[in-house]
Amino acid sequence: MPRQPLYPHVPKSRMARLSQDELRFLPDSPEVLAQTVRATGYQDKLATVFQEAIARAKKLK
Amino acid sequence: MATTMQLQEAWHKVIGDDAVIRTSARWDGMVKHLGYISIDLPERVKDNLSRAITTDRQLVMKSQEALREAKVVPESKLTKTAWAHLKLARAIASHFTDVAGVHGAVIPPASDRTRTAGLYDRGTQEIMLHLETLAHARSTIDAMVHELGHHVASMRVDDPLKAEDLQPTHSEAMTFVAARIIGLTAEKKFDEYLKEAVWQ
Numbered sequence: 304m305p306r307q308p309l310y311p312h313v314p315k316s317r318m319a320r321l322s323q324d325e326l327r328f329l330p331d332s333p334e335v336l337a338q339t340v341r342a343t344g345y346q347d348k349l350a351t352v353f354q355e356a357i358a359r360a361k362k363l364k
Numbered sequence: 365m366a367t368t369m370q371l372q373e374a375w376h377k378v379i380g381d382d383a384v385i386r387t388s389a390r391w392d393g394m395v396k397h398l399g400y401i402s403i404d405l406p407e408r409v410k411d412n413l414s415r416a417i418t419t420d421r422q423l424v425m426k427s428q429e430a431l432r433e434a435k436v437v438p439e440s441k442l443t444k445t446a447w448a449h450l451k452l453a454r455a456i457a458s459h460f461t462d463v464a465g466v467h468g469a470v471i472p473p474a475s476d477r478t479r480t481a482g483l484y485d486r487g488t489q490e491i492m493l494h495l496e497t498l499a500h501a502r503s504t505i506d507a508m509v510h511e512l513g514h515h516v517a518s519m520r521v522d523d524p525l526k527a528e529d530l531q532p533t534h535s536e537a538m539t540f541v542a543a544r545i546i547g548l549t550a551e552k553k554f555d556e557y558l559k560e561a562v563w564q
Contacts (some may be wrong), residue, residue, distance in 0.1 A: 327487040328428055330482075331481055332474070332481055335510075335529065336497075336507050339513075339538060340506045340538070343535070343538050343542045345509075345539070346544060347432060349505060352550055353501060357440065359555055359558075360556070360559045360561070
């Protein structure tokens with residue numbers, strides 16, 4: 304049975320732009336996600352601003 | 365002459381289970397990302413061993429093939445919390461140019477040493493978030509900062525390698541994305557998507 308394209312709605316031309324050594328999929332583990340966000344220096348600020356926004360949205364403040 | 369199995373046993377015993385043959389510096393970042401190390405060998409040894417031992421390129425291509433099996437989960441099948449976090453992720457993505465889509469998905473492990481929490485598809489410019497990632501707002505936001513970093517970096521450079529993990533262009537793009545998301549959150553742009561959010 305032929306493999307169905309994962310995203311049939313995506314124009315083929317976009318796929319065609321990928322060169323031979325260009326990786327289509329860039330996967331990330333949970334550990335890498337956390338480490339790299341920490342490395343931006345913004346992890347704490349992200350946590351603070353979103354927790355405030357969640358509290359605001361839930362009208363806990 | 366040693367058999368394939370003998371060569372593999374010797375390789376695992378002497379070099380390690382997490383080692384592949386290095387054929388090109390191009391694959392170094394992704395090999396490390398997949399939980400492996402690349403071993404440099406003299407050309408003659410490399411040629412002999414590569415019939416039995418996995419090379420860096422083979423490891424990366426096997427990973428790409430596995431990731432092709434990622435399956436988008438229909439919105440109707442998501443939990444209430446995952447759906448709330450996916451809507452938040454989409455709202456975040458809407459502030460960045462040309463992101464084609466953000467989906468909840470079941471994503472295969474990228475290797476036998478790493479799980480996959482998030483994925484950027486350069487072919488389609490779509491972001492996939494694993495259902496486990498969507499269980500919490502914190503992991504959803506971490507993933508969006510990282511994957512949008514890939515997207516922004518891909519738009520900024522001609523050399524696709526520079527948009528991959530462990531590259532300065534990707535790190536700089538992530539920093540840009542994080543700062544922008546913080547600003548937008550402070551401006552209350554995402555409040556309407558956070559009523560059902562579960563931080564962690």
